[in-house]
Amino acid sequence: xxxxxxxxxxxxxxxxxxxxxxxxxxxxxxxxxxxxxxxxxxxxxxxxxxxxxxxxxxxxxxxxxxxxxxxxxxxxxxxxxxxxxxxxxxxxxxxxxxxxxxxxxx
Amino acid sequence: xxxxxxxxxxxxxxxxxxxxxxxxxxxxxxxxxxxxxxxxxxxxxxxxxxxxxxxxxxxxxxxxxxxxxxxxxxxxxxxxxxxxxxxxxxxxxxxxxxxxxxxxxxxxxxxxxxxxxxxxxxxxxxxxxxx
Numbered sequence: 001x002x003x004x005x006x007x008x009x010x011x012x013x014x015x016x017x018x019x020x021x022x023x024x025x026x027x028x029x030x031x032x033x034x035x036x037x038x039x040x041x042x043x044x045x046x047x048x049x050x051x052x053x054x055x056x057x058x059x060x061x062x063x064x065x066x067x068x069x070x071x072x073x074x075x076x077x078x079x080x081x082x083x084x085x086x087x088x089x090x091x092x093x094x095x096x097x098x099x100x101x102x103x104x105x106x
Numbered sequence: 107x108x109x110x111x112x113x114x115x116x117x118x119x120x121x122x123x124x125x126x127x128x129x130x131x132x133x134x135x136x137x138x139x140x141x142x143x144x145x146x147x148x149x150x151x152x153x154x155x156x157x158x159x160x161x162x163x164x165x166x167x168x169x170x171x172x173x174x175x176x177x178x179x180x181x182x183x184x185x186x187x188x189x190x191x192x193x194x195x196x197x198x199x200x201x202x203x204x205x206x207x208x209x210x211x212x213x214x215x216x217x218x219x220x221x222x223x224x225x226x227x228x229x230x231x232x233x234x235x236x237x
Contacts, residue, residue, distance in 0.1 A: 016190035016191050017190075029176075029199075031176065052188070055188070057186065057188045057189065058183070058184065058185065058186075058189065059183075059184045060181060060182065060183050060184070061181060061182040062180075062181045063177040063179065063180055063181060064175075064176075064177050064199065065170070065172060065175050065177050065179075065180030065181060065198055065199050066180065066181055066196060066197070066198055066199065067147060067148035067149070067196075067197040067198060067199050067230075068147070068148070070196065070197070071195075071196055071197050072183075072194070072195070072196050073193075073194065073195035073196070074183070074185070074189065074193070074194055074195075075189055075190045075191045075193055076188055076189055076190060077188055077189070077190040
């Protein structure tokens, strides 16, 4: 598991939907040292974007000021059933994409 | 463990570097943080902004600014008319008791902010732990 996304099950067009995402990531600050005293390099998620039906609806630029295993909650207006696509990249250049279906009824 | 801390600085001084010196008004923005924080490693944080979130009038971006963290510009969240509501929640790290500012830029370019003071009993050791 790299991430978990929660959206409500029953959504109607026009509803303001709460979107929650929890990502498994250490958000390493770069200020810590390992058990033999070597500095642990900084590795934080720098940017995260969320697209809904291909259009960007939310983005975040983060730093070591965001807690490990970053959790974000934001809202969006439900339009029609579609995919929420989350993409993020960290300091090591490691990028991930996570997709979650948002079912809109009616 | 001892943590070295940077000198106290006004959150407003960093806000200036974001706003380019534009005036920052008080109000419209509400930053929710616990008054007393036992553990600064994961502090629940909520920002809401009074805004209709229409195409003409919405929140463009919300910045989080710390007074004492080594990285003082903690995060920026970009919203738009498709957000529906201007409301963000996350969990942040705080290196010690300090003030935190939520700074919002509206679609008309104006800046609004809210500042909260918090007491942190166990700091997130995001300062140099080697000292």
